[in-house]
Each structure stands twice: as C-alpha cells, then as structure tokens.
Amino acid sequence: MPRESFQQELDNLVGDVLGLGKEVGGSLENTVRAMETRDENLATSELGVDVRYKARGAELERDSMILQARQAPVARDLRLLYTVQSVTNHLVRSGALSEHICHALAETAGAERDEDLEASLVEMARTARNIFNEGLDIFENRDIDRARDLQAKDDKVDLLYSEAMNLIANPSDTGAGAPEWRMRAALMVHYLERIADHGVDIGGSTVFLVTGQRIEDAMRQYLERDINPDGE
Amino acid sequence: MTTPRRLKEEQKVAEAPENRRDERVDAPSRVAEAPSGSAGPSAIGMKITDLAAFYGSFKAVTDVSMDIQANKVTALIGPSGCGKSTYIRCLNRMHEVLPVARAEGRVMLGDQDIYAKNVDPVNIRRRIGMVFQKPNPFSKSIYENVAWGAKINGYRGNMDELVERSLRQAALWDEVKDRLKESGFGLSGGQQQRLCIARTLAVEPEVILMDEPASALDPVSTQKIEDTMSELKKQYTVVIVTHNMQQAARISDYTGFFYIVNMGDPGRLWEFDETEKIFSNPDRKETEDYVTGRFG
C-alpha cells in the first residue's frame, strides 16, 4: 500500500495516544477506589503523576507536528493529526485533575466527612470514570454512534453536579464534616465534572475525525432531521 | 509588479479606440467578441455539459459536466491516464487538431457554445489561451514571441506597450527588458514558461488553460508561476491541470477530481467542489484516497 511508512507512523502515534489514555484511565481508577475505600496510601501514590502526563503530552504534540511538517497531510490524515492533538490535551488535563483530587484526598485523610455528600461524590467519580473510559473507547474504535449517546450521558453528570452543589450548600443532618474537607469536596465536584466533560469531548473529537463535521453540527442535523419523510 | 493603479492605466490605454482589435477577415462567423482590448476583469466563465472526447473510436473522456467560475482558478487533478489533459484540450478545441480526435457535448464560453456548427475554432483559441506542460517558445526573439500572436490576429495598437504589458503580467519584464531581441531559447525553463504565458496574454484571452504548467520546472520557478496565477485570476478565468496536489491545494478555488474505475474505461469527473472541501473532507472515498496519496 502506498505511503506505508507514513501510515505506520500514524498508527504508532495513535497507539501512543491510546497508551497515554490507558495510563490516565488507570489513575482515574485509583482515584475512584481511593474515594470509595478512603485509602490514604492509594491517594498518596498518585501524587506528582501529572508531571509525567504533561511530559508525555508534550512529546505527542511534537511527534504530531513533525509528521505534519514532513508529510503534508490532507483530508482524513490531517483530521487525524488534529484529533490526536485535541485528545492528547483532554487526556493530560484529565490526568492532572485526577491528581488534584488525590492531592485533596491525601490532605484530608483523617478528617470528618459529610456522608451524604461523600456518597454523592463517589457516584460522580464513578460516572466520570465511566464516561472517560467510554470516550477513549469511542476514539479507539471510531464508533461514532456511541458518541451521540455519550453526549446524552453528559446530562446525567450535570444532574449529579447540581445535586452535589445543593448538598454543599445544605449540610446533611448526620454532620457537616470538617470545614477543610468540605472545601475540598466542593473542588472535587468541580474537577469530576470537568473530567466527565473531557471524556465527552474525546467522543466528540472522534466524530470530527470520522465525518469531518463537528459533533454539535452533527447533533443539530440529527435533531432537525425529518422524522417522517413520507409525510405521515 | 503591476500595481492596481497601473492596471487601471493600462485598461484606459487598451480601451482607446485605436487599440480595438481587427476582426479576423477569414473567420466564417462572427462569434460575439468580448469587448476588444479590455484588460478589465473577465466576467466570462465556462459551463460544460455532457462532454465526451474520442480518439477515433476510443472514448477517452465521458459525461463531464462542470461550471467554471469566472475569475477563479479551477484545478483538475486525478491519476495518470484519466483524461484530464484530453478534457482540458477540449475546452479550447485543441483536441481536434489531431486528425482522428473529436469531442461531443456542449461547452459554453459565456453564452456561446464553442462547439456550435458555425463557430470558428481558430477564433476560439484566441479567446481561450493555453499554456503547455513543456515550455514551447517560438524560435524567435523574446519580443517576437510575445508579439507574434497579436500580429497575426491583427492587433493595431502599440505593439511595444502590448509586449511590455504582457511581460509584466507574466512577471518576466524585469528579467528580460534589456534583452528583448535575444532568442527565446536563451532563457531558463521557468523564464521560458513565463514567456509562453506572456504571449498567451498578449492576445487578450478571456480564459487561460494550463496543462501542468510547472511540472517541468524547479521549485523556485514553480513558485513564481503560482504567484503569477494568483495575480492572473483577477483579470482572467484560469483552469489548470496538475499532478501536484499541494499545488492544486495552494492556488485553486475549485478542484475537480477525475477518475477511471477500470483500465480502458473512459475517464470521468468523480467529484467537483471547493478546494478546501476536497482537501479537508471530500465526499467520495476515491477522492480522499487520491489526495491522501493512498492510491494504487
């Protein structure tokens, strides 16, 4: 096949991105478990991991730019390079946010917690992790039908976000927990919502990669489509 | 470099009564001429409908329909042997110069069908000029190269001015102004090609066709020619066949992709759209395979 070595380089680049994605996914997994089991050691082990992710992200950016300079990509190759850079950015940010959450957990290890709020946080964390993994999976398999559904799941996250913010404003009857924990809980809500967003955007980028259309335009076209073309 | 002010001055000179072109005496019909001597923007586009081209009984091109927008550059790309060169030569009736070649279909230049029964191809070829792949200057002086076409078409204006204007438009004037009497062959390949462009401009065409004009040239010459094309489209309509996809992407406004499904089939127009669409998100798989170099 023509341009085999170029195709190989593109495949390698995508492979590297997916590798980074698996690592960040692993960090997220640890974060969720640390929240579920209140495991201080697990949280501490994640500290500083964002530095590594940023470095990997810079490498991937550079590889991508070199490919663009040398190979003059157009059409789907060009869209792939743009998507790679976009997805890499989402992954690095997600990794950093995950690290920030662990940082917060480690700092408030023994503190008193608001149990309702904590439960809500844990659910948010699980949802965010699932959405992130889903987005990455969509990118790996180029499965754009699921990307549309992922946009819908984003609504669920918004719901959880509202609930959590509500609980922060109104402490439960069982106890508000330590103030320093409560403050960090508010931050964690925010971080988790962002992580979910990144996951959804990874799915959206995949739609651009495959169809050349931004997902918002695709969604709008989908919603505005003529459901009854025969005029029933 | 021709500045806009200079262009306006040249326009005034060209439209002066003494510069109006003589009608060709031996033309069998009076095809409606564009305003003679006008150097202003050409409002003439071309509309091709169901064009097919033959060499004897062999059909080389089939079913091509396209709109060529005035004052824009339209690029034609596609793998070798899919009829692009044959097609473009049908647009100024050069194809039929070969004894066994013919074309069918309608090709409108403005509101004239150039294949209509009483149309003189000689006249058409002045209005639709052509620059070829390999520079082919005449074995005459640089001045004569540019002036000859205008002379035989009965130009009655100031020939010196015409030659200078044409050479300037082709971005060659500064390099040759002191050696107009020297042979055209003494120029480099890139200069020769610009000389060919200048002589085409001297007969004041409305459309300029270019069949891989830079494929035989080095990168610097190629760049100069591409810059020239960007200037030319302000006054003319340009159609270019090119094998160089980056070139098509750089300079054209519209791109047409020609394709053959099986060996021995006639070539056809597979996709035609704005250049930015063809190179970022084409509709058809074969187009995308071709522009990304995955062909073959």
Next chain:
Amino acid sequence: MSQSSTQVDRQKDLGPEEGGNFKTSVGVRHGWDRFFAVLVFAATLFGLAVLGVLLVDVGLQGVPAISWQFLTSMGSADAESAGLLPAILGSIWLLGIVLVVAVPLGIGAAIYLEEYANDTWINRIIEINISNLAGVPSIIYGLLGLGVFVYIFGFGRSILSGGLILSLLILPVIIIATREAVRAVPQSMREGAFALGATRWESIRYHVLPQALPGALTGTILALSRAIGETAPLIAIGVVPYTTFLPEDFFSRFTAMPIQIYNWAGEPEEEFEILAAAGIVVLMLVLLISNAGAIWLRNKFQRRN
C-alpha cells in the same frame, strides 16, 4: 517482510578473479571497444582515400589544361580549339530550370503531404511510391522524358525538355528531404501557434517552414548536385556531343558538362582525355561553389532561427 526477495547478497562468489556478482576485469571489453573504433575509422579512411586518389589523378591531368581559352571556346572536333563554354552555360540553364520547377513543387508537395493531408491509405501509398521513385534509374526518367516532353508535348530535344526531366528526377529526393525536415519540427511548436489562434498556414509560414528550411535545403542541395552531374537522361533524349553555339532560349538544342566530358572521354586521342580531365575539374569546382553557396544559405537560415 521477507528478506530474501529484495536483499542484495554481496558475499556471493568472492574470489580473486571476481569481486562479488560482477566480473571486475574489463580489459577484454575495452579491447573490443578499441577494435571497432579502428574498424570504423578505417572504413572512413578508405572512402576518403579512394576519392582523394581519383581527384589527384584527375587534377594532375586536367588542371594544366584549364585556360581562359578553354573556358570560353565553343565545342569543336579539334582538340586544340575545343572549349567548355556551351557546356557550362548549358548546365547553368538546366540548373536554373530545375531550381524553378523542382524546388517549389517539391517543397510544396512535402508541405501538403505532411501538414494538410490526412493519414489515409492513399497518403501512405503516395509515400511509398515517392520513395520508390527516388530509386528509379535515371535512364528511365530519360526515356520517360523522351516520350512525354520531347514528343507528346513537342518540346523537342531542347533545354526545356532536359530541365524538366532532371526536375522529375530529383523531385522525389526533394520531397523526401523536406518531409523529413518538416517532420522534425516538434509538434509542440505548431500547438503553440494554434493555441494563439493561428491558422494552419500561419503556423507553417512563420514557424514550421523557417525551422524546416535548413534541413530541406540540405536535401535540395544534394539533389541539385546530383542533377548537375546526371548524364544518362540527357543522352536518352539525344543531347549532342558538342555544340558550336550557345543556348538562346528554352527551346534551343544544348549540351551540358557531363555530356561533354563523357564524349571527350570516349575519344581515342590523348588530347581529348586531357580535356575530359579538365572538364571534370571544372565540374567539380562548379559543384563545390554551388554546394558552398547553398550551405552558406542554410547556415544563414539556421543562425536567424
């Protein structure tokens, strides 16, 4: 990807005589190279040597006999007073007729056949026949001319008949040479002209013909040289051995240099042999001058292009 199919194996067949897959010693090949160079040089030398010997022999005999009297006297049965003037003028008249008749016809026909005629079977037959005609022995042309020009047209054994026969003789050669020259003009030049809105005649007149002219002229020069030296067709129409008068008009009887030389060479007396040699020298000089003139003309066209 398998290694064996595209890898070059440089280890094979290493030995003192061979370096890898190719023989290193090229001495034998250079030997053949030199051998053939010598061979083709010798072939050239042979031709030149024979020509040189002939010219020297003729020159030694003939040059002393060339005098003003020789060049300006009429023919005579007496070797002392015989001169070449009528023959020289006769040849010049013939050349003139051939130039006026054969050259335009030949070049015109060639242009038509190359530029205007379609590639039909008729055209191809014509092409083959022209090549054949170029090889027909000149005596045949003489007999043809005898029948057509001398008798049917009634021109008699005149200089007009002679000129027309020679024209027919060299016409195919001119056509072929001009056709080759026209064919050698690249199609791209014509296309360049057409693309500017030129008619076919305009492309021919301003581009094809000027470019083809040097080549066409070369062929024409060769043809004219041949015409000056042709003896057989003139004999066939009964050109007299010598004349005591100069040609006055196209219908005069005449003689030409080759005929005169031929006749002198046939006389038994040694004086005539010397005259023949002298005639040959003059003929060669005339040929040389006309060739040189034509080459100068051709170079002038080439430089202008």
